[in-house]
């Protein structure tokens with residue numbers, strides 16, 4: 459059994475997840491996944507559609523219970539959500555349309571019972587951080603998708619979690635907006651020092667933002683490879699056009715390509731699960 463290091467903010471050890479479908483079939487979404495998330499790192503998860511990236515994220519965050527194996531947060535076993543330590547940002551930013559931007563940011567703090575003054579102060583600080591201080595009294599419908607996603611990030615940050623789990627947060631946005639938001643996110647992280655686990659389908663996003671990129675195999679999801687990104691932060695404009703970046707992105711593409719192929723073939727021939735990929739600890 460793989461060991462859990464104390465330097466890890468979070469760790470999954472031999473995690474397996476099977477779903478029972480409504481038809482009574484069993485879907486093995488994750489198979490023996492072991493992974494350390496290091497304190498302060500930006501870790502991306504990439505893999506073919508349906509390989510279990512979201513499932514792994516939800517299990518790490520205690521939103522879903524794994525079938526077997528263990529998840530720990532700072533060495534303590536995770537048995538449910540821990541909103542004081544772990545926050546979420548989803549692709550669907552789910553702002554309440556009838557609340558102003560600032561009161562959307564305050565929602566989680568309200569749930570937590572934080573006093574009005576502190577709520578407002580934290581919400582303002584985090585709205586400023588994502589560059590939307592001027593929109594505090596606007597309503598969600600007045601903001602673009604990219605701006606709404608920044609509100610969702612401010613909302614998650616205002617709870618001041620140590621770890622942010624982000625599930626394709628920029629997936630619904632156009633390429634230019636997601637590039638800019640990725641850069642914004644990198645800047646915010648620089649300031650806050652959060653640990654991030656980030657699910658994405660964009661290889662460029664993963665390569666640009668991450669300290670390490672976890673490549674998952676076709677379902678049942680396993681860890682196929684973990685690639686470090688040896689580029690110091692903050693990463694300048696030059697990085698995304700450098701040869702090192704291109705090599706990394708191409709490496710990710712090659713690793714993913716055969717898995718996407720396997721996933722597509724499995725979809726075309728249901729019932730024959732892919733058994734490829736090897737368990738590897740990061």
Ligand SMILES: Nc1ncnc2c1ncn2[C@@H]1O[C@H](COP(=O)(O)OP(=O)(O)OP(=O)(O)O)[C@@H](O)[C@H]1O
Pocket residue numbers: 477478479485486487505506507508509510511512513514677
């Ligand atoms: N509640 C559920 N019940 C049954 N099967 C599920 C459930 N949730 C997920 N699955 C299945 O588990 C597998 C992994 O799903 P998951 O959403 O974790 O994958 P993913 O890699 O995040 O996919 P995508 O990249 O398309 O978002 C898929 O085959 C999916 O159909």
